[in-house]
Amino acid sequence: MDSPTASPPEAKPDKAPEKGESWIDSPSFPFVAPLLLYMLMLMLESDEDGSKYYMYPVKAIVVGALIVWVWKRLPKIEIKAFWLSFAVGVVGIVQWIALEPYLVWGEDKYEGGYNPYLYAEEYGYGMTVVVALLFMRVFGAAVVVPIAEEIFWRGFLMRFLINPNKDKIKPPKDKLNTLAWLDYDLDRFTYDHWSKNPLGQYRPVSFWFTTCAFCMVHGQYWTVAFIYGVLVGWLFCKTKSLGDAIFAHAVSNLILGLYVIYTGYYWFW
Numbered sequence: 620m621d622s623p624t625a626s627p628p629e630a631k632p633d634k635a636p637e638k639g640e641s642w643i644d645s646p647s648f649p650f651v652a653p654l655l656l657y658m659l660m661l662m663l664e665s666d667e668d669g670s671k672y673y674m675y676p677v678k679a680i681v682v683g684a685l686i687v688w689v690w691k692r693l694p695k696i697e698i699k700a701f702w703l704s705f706a707v708g709v710v711g712i713v714q715w716i717a718l719e720p721y722l723v724w725g726e727d728k729y730e731g732g733y734n735p736y737l738y739a740e741e742y743g744y745g746m747t748v749v750v751a752l753l754f755m756r757v758f759g760a761a762v763v764v765p766i767a768e769e770i771f772w773r774g775f776l777m778r779f780l781i782n783p784n785k786d787k788i789k790p791p792k793d794k795l796n797t798l799a800w801l802d803y804d805l806d807r808f809t810y811d812h813w814s815k816n817p818l819g820q821y822r823p824v825s826f827w828f829t830t831c832a833f834c835m836v837h838g839q840y841w842t843v844a845f846i847y848g849v850l851v852g853w854l855f856c857k858t859k860s861l862g863d864a865i866f867a868h869a870v871s872n873l874i875l876g877l878y879v880i881y882t883g884y885y886w887f888w
Contacts, residue, residue, distance in 0.1 A: 646814040649689035650775035653767035657682045666731060672738040672752055679759030686766050693770060694818060697862040700854075704863040707854045708870025715843045715871070716878065716887075722842035732885035756888065757876040765868035772833050772848075773855045773864050779813040780825035819859030826852055847871070 642648055660678040664671035690696075698704060735752035739745065830848040837844035855864045879887050 647775060647779075649692040650770050652689065653682050653686050654771040656685055657764070657767050669738050669742065671733065672735060675733065675759060676752065676755035679755055679763045682767055683759075683763045686763065694774070694861060696865065697860060698866050699858045699860045700863055701866070703858070704854060704867040705870055707850050708867035709874065711847045711850045711867065712871035712874045712878075714846055715840075715875070718843050718846070719840070719887075723840055725839045728839055729886050733888035734885035753880060757873065757880075760876050760888075761869050761873040765865045765872060768833075769851075769855075769861055769864045769868055772829055773852065774818070774861050775813070776832065777825045777829045777852075777855070778816040778818070778820070780828055781816045781820060781822050782812060817859065818861060819856045821856045826856070 657678060660674065660681065664674045664678075733756055735749045735756070738752070739749045830845065830852055833848040834841045834845035851864050851867055854867055855861070858864075875887060879885055
């Protein structure tokens with residue numbers, strides 16, 4: 620993939636926290652905290668007691684509130700290429716659905732999922748609860764998740780793995796440095812070196828490592844998630860905009876949500 624020739628916009632300048640300051644004050648917090656909180660709350664959900672059904676709305680609201688709280692500390696979120704982002708979102712989710720029968724394996728792949736109808740039937744709830752749960756599931760997937768994921772994967776991790784001073788900083792030869800393969804200085808790696816990197820900068824290690832990490836967290840859907848990650852990563856490098864990556868992701872998740880509700884293929888959730 621060739622890096623676009625247009626000069627990328629500079630990210631908001633960040634300052635490394637002084638010793639003794641909390642992680643909340645660090646440049647990484649607004650990028651990492653929403654997805655971290657989402658994953659921690661995911662651990663509280665269970666299929667056995669039905670807690671995943673009422674925990675998902677709680678998770679969407681709590682993580683959404685955290686995103687609102689840190690929003691001003693993020694780079695400006697704007698959509699620069701509406702139709703391109705829309706197209707990437709559509710193509711990304713179409714391949715996800717179309718290739719699922721061929722690239723997703725496992726005897727249990729059609730089991731489970733988030734099906735409010737089963738929950739309502741088991742616990743004696745009416746359609747009001749079903750509609751409310753479906754609404755919150757779509758809201759979480761189409762609004763909260765795209766923001767939490769993209770600001771972490773593309774906004775943080777892709778930049779975190781790029782050393783802005785690669786040619787100037789050399790690890791000491793007389794000290795064991797497990798990060799030498801990235802040519803990092805440990806102090807800069809620990810604090811704010813990544814925040815100096817512009818959004819959408821393409822470097823092979825950061826791009827493909829981020830894409831692989833993104834696909835692996837999607838479990839048995841890792842194959843289609845890899846393709847999806849490449850598409851959104853390419854969009855991010857082309858537009859230099861988190862807004863476009865978020866919008867494409869939102870379009871994909873919204874289409875998938877409507878598709879699931881229409882077809883009843885709740886295993887996609």
